Every structure is written in structure tokens, then in C-alpha cells.
Amino acid sequence: MTKLFIKELDLISFGKFENKKLTFSEDFNLIFGKNETGKSTLASFVEGLLYGFDEGKKKRSFSYKKNAYRPISSYKYAGSGIFSKDGKEFKVYRNFDDGSYKIIDLENNSEISSKPTNLNYPGEFLLGIDYDIYKNYLASFQSQKADSRANNKLLEKLANHDIDYNFSTNKALGLLENEYTRLGSSRAYTKPFLKIKNEINEIKERLYEIKLLKNTYRTDFRRLDRNREELSKVNENYKKLKKVNDSFKNYRATSNYRDYKKWSDELYKINENMSEFDDVKGLDDDYLSELESQIDLYRKNDSSLAQYFIFALFLASLILGIFANKKFFIVSALMVIVFFALSMDRSSEFGLDELNKYNKKKSRYLKYKNLIKEKEKIEEVLAILKKQDINDAGLIDVGDFDFENYNFEKSEQDLEDLLDKINKISKEIQRDEKSLVNIDEKIKDEVDLVDRLKYLEKKLEEITKKKKAIKLAQKTIKKLMDENRGDFSKLNIRINDIVKEISKNSYESISFDKNLSPNIITKEGYKLTLDQVSTGFMDQVSFALKLSLNEEVFSNIFIVYDDAFINYDMERLRNALFFLLDASCQRQVLYFSCHTREEEIFKSEGIEINYINMEDV
Template sequence: MKILDIYINGFGKFHGRNLSFEDGLNIVYGKNEAGKSTIHTFIRGMLFGIEKQRGRASRNDLYSKFEPWENSGTYEGQLRLEHKDHIYRIERTFQKNKKEFKVVDETAGREIEPTKAFLDDLLSGLSETAYNNTVSIGQLKSATDEGMVSELKNYIANLNTTGNIALNITKATSFLKSQHKELESQMVPEAARTYTSLLSEIRNTEKEIASPEYENQIQAYQRMRVEVKDTLEVKQKEKEELIQKVARGKQVLANNQFTDQDSITAYSIKTQGTFDEYTEAKEVCGKKSKKILSVLSLVIATLLLCSAGAVYYLGGDNYVTAVYGIDSLVCIAAAVGAAIIFYLIGLILYLRLRHRQKDMELSAKVLQEIFSRHLGDTAISMDAMRAFQARMAEFTRLSSAIAKSETAIEQKAAEITELQGRQENCGEVIEKQQKTQWELEKKLEHLSACKTQAEGLKHILAENDRIREELSAIDLALETMTTLSSSIRDSFGLYLNKTASDLIAGITGGIYTSLSVDENLNVFLNTKTKLVPLEQVSSGTMDQVYLALRLAAAKLIIGDHGEMPLIFDDSFVLYDDDRLKTALKWLVKACEGQIIIFTCHQREAQMLTANLIPYHLVEI
């Protein structure tokens, strides 16, 4: 594969920027902060894409770091390359909300579906991680010699034990063991027993709340209490009305000096008797014969007294004595006795008549008072008496109505007492029901809590099962990695050491002839006279070893899949002039494909020009 040109339309500081590359050696020169790393990252992004991370990781990821400084709505570009006699144009839009990826075969004049098989062929089977650790070459990142030795040893260990820089077998083993320990700590051994206990408690609680005791009858009793209350109010109102009616009736009776039915009856009888007495006395007083007889008796008595006087005056010459020969004294005594008798008769008759008259007057006075009170009229007559009797009949009916009302009041009072009892009973039942429902709510809350806890335990049990599966997988992975690392060390490691040794001789100009790694991963550089430990060489030499290892890994990983451009990003900073001159001469001869060197120095171009080595210069 060979990169022809790139077009950056919104990537970091660049907008609308074109850069072209040629076959062979390309020097991309720019001062610090000119954007060399931005172009390098753009090429990588066009080949493999750039994904925006999530959460905190998104703050410093590549996507955020290289978002366009201006016109953020345009975050895209194109890369043209040549592969197997075809020219392809890769177009990518990195914007997260309108991400696009398109490959156009300009030679065939059609769009190519970017399948995995096509991309693997285009990229010579390299993943993004392998690309970053082989053909995309920087300098060792550590600043101190000790740090560089550690970094280089780690790189060698990974390649020597796994055959792939993307996998650090030592770190992976350590990570898996720590994961194994962490997963074991996440296990909850008591979950199964607790879950079984909770299920039993849930069943018992559900059985309890299904009991008729917990049937909610509050609303029914509340309705009943309302009905009883309404009925009670009606009964109390009716009772009050009856009490008021009785009070009014009794007040009417009291105003007429009555207390009950007996008093009305006695009063009526007494009045009737008075009326009878009045009628009788009036009838007696109204007879003239009694008056005449009384007067006649008095007249006779008077005449007899006169006769007695005359006899006394005449003495023996009176007619009776003369005719009948009766003694005058006897005649006088007989006349006076008869006079006294008739006088007494007349007096008695007079006194009796007078007594009757007084009785009639007294009865009339009583009757007038009674009739005046009850009828509003003093006239005494049979009609008045009948009206009075009718009035008494009204009082009798009133008294009877009062008695009935009092009976009704007693009945209402009994009904009210019964209703009040029912009302109190409803209140007690409702209170008991409320307590029962409160207990039910507590049981339901407990049941819900148990179910929630059981549901949580189900997840824990499922998680325990998942953890057991992962633990089994980790154990299998550790076993497999141990087996494979031994096999790879015996095969790929040997090829890596041989290929790196061939390259180190050329890069160092024959100063070091080969590279070897012992069983403890200690690295030695071979000279014609001795083995030199890696710790004793200079930083520049370490950088050369690093370059040789990366190129060796690239050759071994890519194999027969094709070629990839070698991209160096300030990789020769630690090289002195002689070392750089040797490395550039060797690099041009050793690598037949495309080479792109990003640098902030002009000495690379100057050395190439001085040694008549052809190159293409790109200034930014």
C-alpha cells in the first residue's frame, strides 16, 4: 500500500489542507506545533477511524483532542492510496452524529463496500493496535535510561512470548489473576440460603394475608355507619317534633287546668253535674205552685192566727163555741196550732225555694265561668252544654294524642338507643378493621420488601452463576495462555530474535552484529568481542534496538500480506549525526516501500541531499 495524498477538511488546526506523498522516502518538515502529529493522527484515523469514548474517558480521547478548532460542523477528510495497481479514495466523516465511511475505487470507477475482508487485505492484516506498535514508529517515550530499558524489555517480552505487541502476557496473566481474586470477593455464598428462607417467608405471608380476617370491609361499615347516622338523625328529629308536639298539647291542657285524661273526665262529669243541678234548680224555682203553696200556707197560718185572736176576743160568744159547744180555749189552741203548722209549712216551702234559688245562682255562676273559659260565652243553655261537651271531647282527643305521642317518643327513644348502639358498633368494627388493614399494610410492605430482596437475590444468584462461569473462563484462559506462551516462545520468539538481529547490524552500521534474549528476558547486544547488556548502551542505541524490533515485528506480522508505509514521528531525536546518517542510508536500502518521516529538524533533508539520496520534501 502506498499513500498518494490526503485532504484535511476539519481536523484539529487544519481546514481545507492538501498534502501529497510519493513512492520511496518522504520528509515532512515542520517546526514544533506546526501540526505534524495532527497529520500523523489524521492518517491513522482515515485508515482505522476514530471513536468517541464515553463518560470521563471522552474528555481526553483522540476524538475530543482533534476536533476542529474552527467550523466544528466539518470534521472529515479524504485519503488516496494505491494498492495492487488500484487507486482507492477513502472518505470519512468523524462527526459522531453523522459518521460516514466510504471507499471509492477510482481505477474501476465504483464504490467499494468496506468489508472486513477488504480492509484486512488493504491494511495487510494489521489491526489498529498492531499498526500503532509496528509500522507507525515513534521514539521511546521514557525520558531516563532506566525507564527506556524497562519499556524496551517489556516490548521484547510481549513479542517473544505472544507473537503480538497487542498482548502483554505477563500483564494479562497478572490481570486475570487479579480479576479472579476480585470476582471471588464479589461472590455472595449466603445468597442461596437467604433466598430459600425468603421464599418460605413470602409463602407464609401470602397465606396469612389471604385469610378472611384481612378482608377489607371498612367501606361497607362506613356506608352502614352513614346510613345509621342518617336514620338516627331522622329519628331524633321525629322524636324532637313529638316532644314539641306533646309539650304544646300539655301546655294547652295546662292552660285549661288539665293534666291528663282523668282530669278532663272528672272536670266534664263535675260540670255536667253542676249543669244538672242548675237545670233542676231552675226547674224547681220556675214552678209557681210551690210559690203559691208557700204563700197560701202563710196566708192560712195568718188567717188561723186571726181566727184564734177573734175567738179569744169573743170568748164564749164565738160561733164555734156557740154552735158546736167547743171550748174557746180549745178553739184558740187548735187555731194557733194549725196556724203554726201552716206557717211552718209555708216557711219550709219558702226556705226550700230560697235554697234552690241560691243553688241555681251558684251553679249558674260556676257554669258561666266554665263556659266563658272554654266557649267564650256566659250563656247557659243546652246548646252551650253540648258545645262544652264537644270542647271536652277535643281535650280528650288531645290527651289521647299526647298519650300516643308519648308512647311514640318512648318507641323512638328505644329505636334511637338501638341505632346509637349500632353506630358505636360500626365505629368499633371500623376501628378494628383499620387496625387490621394497618397490620395488612405492614404485612404487604414486608411482603414487598421480601419480594424486592428476593428479586435482588435472584440477580445476585445469577451474578454468582455468571461469576462462576467467568472464574472457569479465567482458569481456562490462564491455562491456555500458559500453554500457548510456551509454544510461541519456542517458535515466534526465535524468529523475532533472528530478524531483529539481522536488522540491528544494518541500523548500527555493524557496531552490533546481533541481539539475544536469555530465559530471564535480559537483553544483550553482540559485538565481535563480547556481549553488552542493554543497560550499558546509550539512549540512542536503545532507540536503534527499539526501531529494529518494531521493523522485525512488522515483517513477521505482515508476512506475505503486502507492504505498509513506514511512518516515523520524530523517531530520530536521540540520534547523533553519524548514527542518523547510517540509519537513513540503511533505511533506504532495507525498505523498498513508502517511508514517511515527520521531523522538526532540517538535518534529515540536508544529510539526504548531501549523500545524493532521493526524497520528497513536504513542508507544513
């Protein structure tokens, strides 16, 4: 049987204690202290060290008890304890802030592996019981009553220890029924029986699907090969055509560059020539037209006056010659002719000079005007070339190719068509590849599915056999129950011994039923309810039950009593202490009290125990 006791407690920082160590004997330990000296704090430290302060929850939650013992003057909130289990020593360290812990095997100084999320693990590992049973049956406090959850768990413990045959068989029937229910039926969709059947059907359907897929696999694969080959050809054609198109673009850009340079040079020359015509800059056609009109008008007026004057002189000479004398007429005529000649000569000289100047300026203006028109045409050509590709890097080498007659627009359309075809084929390839990958995966799983099917069919056969065995076992157990129906005889005998000894035979019998509910019979034969007995007597019954259970169920694990006998008189207290002294021969007892009665009883009997005064801690 497992023997477990507390060897040492180290309160690093807990409640009012700072760096305090206490050592205990493995039998009876009396811890005395008046109120507020830290007895309950020490008892709670043991509980917190083993199970944390989350009321049995596996994970952290809010706990009033944890906040109650948080140190005020220290940032630390931790402690440790050394426990002896079957001769081996283990150290448990707990950080009460976050609940984290470590369990160290002191024999080889190695840490015991555990689940950090299970805050109860140190107690479950060392004591082998969960928090509810520890709280209700190993750590007894004044007027403490066990809750229903702890009772249920204790009943399971009792079944495992086979204390009561009637209870064990009932529990066995329940466990068998639970197992039968767990296995399930043809209607329980979440249970193993139907889940396995459904999975078997699913696997068979998948294997049938694989069989169908195998028939289409080769056809799909050949289509994929054809598409890949076609894609390779189309890609090659696309690359070739794109190379020619790029070359043509480069050729066109290079030609544009040469044209642009040629016309730029022409523009430079024209600008140089135009700088020589500064005298006609600002003139226009209207100005020349007006100037020419003025010259024509001037010449016309000057010629008309001379002609009128000569005609008048000739007429006068003619008249005088007719009436005067012929010589005079001839002389007058000659003089008119000479005068006319001289007049004509002067008029011609004057008009020719102005005309030469005008014609020269007009000629320069017309040349300047032609240069302007030529410049505008060149600038227009340059503007058009600027909008086109211009590149002087040279051509892509595509061999001999007729770029002059190349249909670039058609080739661009051909490129788009090829690209569309590439995209279309690529999508078909992707679709087929994805489909074939899925088929490969399904076909690849065929062997595993066959193995899984065989396993499940075998598992289903085992479950079917197990269900039949459970039904047979239930039938057999029920038969045994009818033959061996009994009660908590062994446990009730021990409880009666303890209660009668403490209460001095105040009652005829005390027994507990299968739900751990007490049946109390007086000496007069009356059955009493719990409301009809005193608190002190119920404390005695509770003490008897818990001590008996400790002896029968929990092996030799330490037990804690914190002012559990405060309602006892001296005689009953004496009797209870003697039962505990006997029990401490097999298991450690930690007895907390705020009275001196216990110490006086031990001294009066000359009994040596490990005595700890909390005022000295």
C-alpha cells in the first residue's frame, strides 16, 4: 500500500509568512496556534501546493482563496514542499500567481514530466486522487460536509476497492451499461459502432470511385500530353513572331531616328540662312502690295503732266506756224520734240531707280518667305517623328527580312491570337493536371484504404463481439446480485466501532447505504433523520466515516484535521484523539487546533508527539 507523508514545507512567500520552513514527523503532528497565528494559512498552503487555488479546475480561474493569501509586502507568491512517497522523495514547487509548478525527483534531481495546463497534477501524481476527494475526505474541517460530486467520486473509489459486493456489482452493471452505450448501436451516430460502419461504407464507396477513375486516367493523361506538345509549338511560334515584331519596331524606331536627325540638320541650316535676312524680318505681303501701288501711282501722274504740256506746246507751235511763218513752225516743232524727249528721259530715270529698289527688297522678302514655309514644314515633320518610336541602338538580328513590306498590324493581331491560344491551352493543362493529381492522390490511397477497410471490419467484428459479451456479463452479474445481495458491512462495522467508542454507546447502530447516506437507530429502536441529531453527534459520524474511508480506500496517505473536534467535549475529544493516534501508526496526521486541550490530553497520558507552536514559527 502506498505511504505518503509531508516531510518539509517551505513558505517562500505566502500570506503572512516569509521564508519559513517547517518539518514534520511521519506520524502525529499537533500544530497549535491561537486565532490569526496562521494555522489555516498553513493548511491552505498544503492544498494550494498540491492542487492550486482554482477549486479543482484544471485551468486558471478567479479564486478568492488565492487572493486571500497573496503576500502584501513581497512581489513573490510561491512555496515548495518535500513529500515522501514509498521511500522516494519528491519536491513540489508552486508559483501561486500563475499556478505553474514543478515536480522534482530528488533521488536523481530530475523533473517529472507533466501537463502544465493541469493545475491539479501534483496532487493527482502524489496522492492518486483528485481535488474533490482530497478536500472532502482527507482535509477535514469543523462541521465540514462532503458535497455530492465528491460522494460520487468516492463511490467509484469504493467500487475499485471492492468494499461492498452489492455496491460493486451495481457499479459494475453501470460501467458495463456505460461501455455498451459508449460502443453505440445502429442509431447512435456519434458512437464507435455506427461510426465504424459508416466509415466502412465510405471507404467502399471511395474504392469504387477509384476503380472508375482508373478507367479514365489513361485517356486524360494522353490528352494532357497532346496539350503540352501543342503548347510547346504555339509558344515557339509566338516567340518567333514576337522576335520579328520587336525587330520591326526597332527597325522603325531606327529609321525614325535617322529621319529625325536629317530633318534636324535641315532645320539648323534654314535657321542659319534666315539670319541673313534681318532687313526683311517683320515684312508681310500687305506691306509690299501697298508699296508697289504707291510707285505705280507716282509714275502715272508724272507721265501725264509732261504729255499734256508737250501737246499744248505742239498745238501752239502749229497754230503760229500756220499763221505766222513756216520756219517758225518747223523751229517750234523741233523744240517740242526735243523737250518731249528730255521729259521722257527724266521720267524713265526716276521710275527705274525706285523700281530697282522695290524689286530687290521684294526678291529678298520672297526668299525669306520661302525659308519660313520650308522651316514650318520641317518642324511639322519633326513633331510627327517625335511622337513615334526613336531608337539609335540598332536592329535585332533576324537575318534577311523585308521590313518595308511587313504588315505589322496583322502580326500584332496574330500575336494576340497566339497568346489567347496559349492561355486557353494552359488552362486546359492546369485543369487536367489538377484532375490527374487528385486522381493520383486517390489512387495512391487505394492500398491504405484497403488496409483501413480490413482494420475497420475487424474492429467492427470485435465491437460486435464485445457488445454480446457485455450483455452476457450484465446477465451474469445480475444473477450474482440476486445470490449475493448485501450492504456496506465491512465499512459500517468500522464506523459503528468508532462512533460507539466516542459517544459511549449513545446509539444502537450507525450504517451507510449505497449513496453514503447515514441510517441512525437509537437504543429504543427509533430511526432518526439528520435534522433530529445534534451537530456534535454528526461531527462524530462524519469523523468515523472519513477515518474508516481513509483506512480502507486511500492507503496510507496523510490526513489533515483543522479544528475538526471543536464541538467535542473532553471525553469525546480524548476518544477521537486516540483513534487518530492509532491511525498515525500507518499514516501521517496533521492536527491543527486553537485550543490547548489536545496538548493537555497527550501530556496527561505521557504520549510524545511532534508539537509545533505557530507563535514560534
